[in-house]
Amino acid sequence: MSSFIYSASPARILFGCGSRTKLADEISRLGRRRALVLATPFQKADAEKLASSLGDLSAGVFAKAVMHTPVDVTSQALLAYETSGADCVVSLGGGSTIGLGKAIARRNGSDQIVIATTYAGSEVTNIVGETENGLKTTVRGPEILPETVIYDPELTCGLPVAMSVTSGLNAMAHAVEALYAPDRNPVTSMMAMEGIRALSSALPDIVKTPDNLDARSKALYGSWLCGSVLGMVSMALHHKLCHTIGGSFDMPHAETHSVLLPHTTAYTEQAAPELLKPVADLFGKPSAGVGLFDFAASLGAPLSLSSLGFSEANIERAAELALVNTYYNPRPIELDGIKTLIRTAWEGTRPL
Numbered sequence: 001m002s003s004f005i006y007s008a009s010p011a012r013i014l015f016g017c018g019s020r021t022k023l024a025d026e027i028s029r030l031g032r033r034r035a036l037v038l039a040t041p042f043q044k045a046d047a048e049k050l051a052s053s054l055g056d057l058s059a060g061v062f063a064k065a066v067m068h069t070p071v072d073v074t075s076q077a078l079l080a081y082e083t084s085g086a087d088c089v090v091s092l093g094g095g096s097t098i099g100l101g102k103a104i105a106r107r108n109g110s111d112q113i114v115i116a117t118t119y120a121g122s123e124v125t126n127i128v129g130e131t132e133n134g135l136k137t138t139v140r141g142p143e144i145l146p147e148t149v150i151y152d153p154e155l156t157c158g159l160p161v162a163m164s165v166t167s168g169l170n171a172m173a174h175a176v177e178a179l180y181a182p183d184r185n186p187v188t189s190m191m192a193m194e195g196i197r198a199l200s201s202a203l204p205d206i207v208k209t210p211d212n213l214d215a216r217s218k219a220l221y222g223s224w225l226c227g228s229v230l231g232m233v234s235m236a237l238h239h240k241l242c243h244t245i246g247g248s249f250d251m252p253h254a255e256t257h258s259v260l261l262p263h264t265t266a267y268t269e270q271a272a273p274e275l276l277k278p279v280a281d282l283f284g285k286p287s288a289g290v291g292l293f294d295f296a297a298s299l300g301a302p303l304s305l306s307s308l309g310f311s312e313a314n315i316e317r318a319a320e321l322a323l324v325n326t327y328y329n330p331r332p333i334e335l336d337g338i339k340t341l342i343r344t345a346w347e348g349t350r351p352l
């Protein structure tokens with residue numbers, strides 16, 4: 001066996017139906033007394049309900065979180081934090097709300113408790129991407145990792161089916177890239193495959209019955225594992241390309257991940273077939289790329305960049321941007337290959 005390094009995440013995880021009722025205990029456990037509850041405008045009512053359930057432990061609600069963590073929203077949230085006398089934050093929501101909590105913690109060292117309601121996985125990473133003047137910069141740091149994460153499957157039953165599917169595929173993308181990460185280890189590979197397995201079994205059931213709690217639990221469990229490996233090992237072509245296409249062409253986050261995943265996997269698989277064989281085997285397909293494409297199609301996920309509004313004229317530019325910074329990928333990043341990849345994803349054709 002090859003040598004490896006494994007660093008376990010220090011985050012505390014509470015998992016299970018009804019676990020949101022442990023929030024007050026968790027705030028006290030951290031030695032905190034006033035929590036500012038964060039949310040998007042869409043989840044404001046849920047955040048207010050949660051805050052009122054906290055009684056004196058609540059410092060109020062700040063419900064202006066938006067995608068990509070713009071620094072001007074963070075400044076407003078920091079002001080709300082100070083004026084309300086808060087000493088920690090509770091982030092109720094997906095990656096956008098969690099990003100805001102991380103941006104606050106990065107600046108004032110606040111403790112964060114996250115109640116995760118999508119499958120994006122940000123709650124278990126020490127990464128935040130912040131946007132200023134149209135530029136998204138990614139930062140890592142120990143203070144960015146939330147202290148406590150509450151996974152309550154009941155809170156995910158309202159996540160619309162289309163978002164559940166793309167968010168679940170977004171989670172799977174973390175795990176697929178973890179399987180060929182240069183700094184992977186046997187534990188991260190085991191977590192990655194278990195995450196992919198859990199989501200591949202849960203998502204079809206969610207599509208059929210969105211409030212199936214067993215399926216919701218399994219999907220959230222899978223997303224925890226997939227998010228955990230995202231936080232522990234390096235990502236490669238797939239995440240870089242999603243970052244480029246999402247950031248430079250203003251494409252939706254989870255949908256871009258789900259469209260690109262079969263194609264980035266097929267591209268990389270040519271150089272690392274043995275590392276991706278467990279994924280191909282799981283789907284019973286000749287390759288992981290084909291398996292992921294057919295799986296996404298069976299769930300009714302968007303299959304083409306064109307259907308997301310990405311213009312054909314941008315293919316060339318996106319490929320060039322993907323080559324601006326060099327980074328590790330099992331199969332080297334070459335302009336012609338990347339152009340073909342993006343064109344196939346734009347058309348939504350099954351990868352070869």
Ligand code: NAD
Binds near residue numbers: 067094120126129155
């Ligand atoms: P999101 O947080 O933007 O949520 C999308 C919408 O769904 C929001 O309006 C939200 O309020 C709503 N929503 C969330 N949960 C819901 C539920 N259970 N029921 C009904 N509505 C619900 O989406 P996301 O995909 O979770 O996050 C995307 C953002 O997270 C991007 O900015 C991305 O860059 C970031 N992200 C960061 C990391 C990281 O490690 N730093 C990882 C993954 C994603």
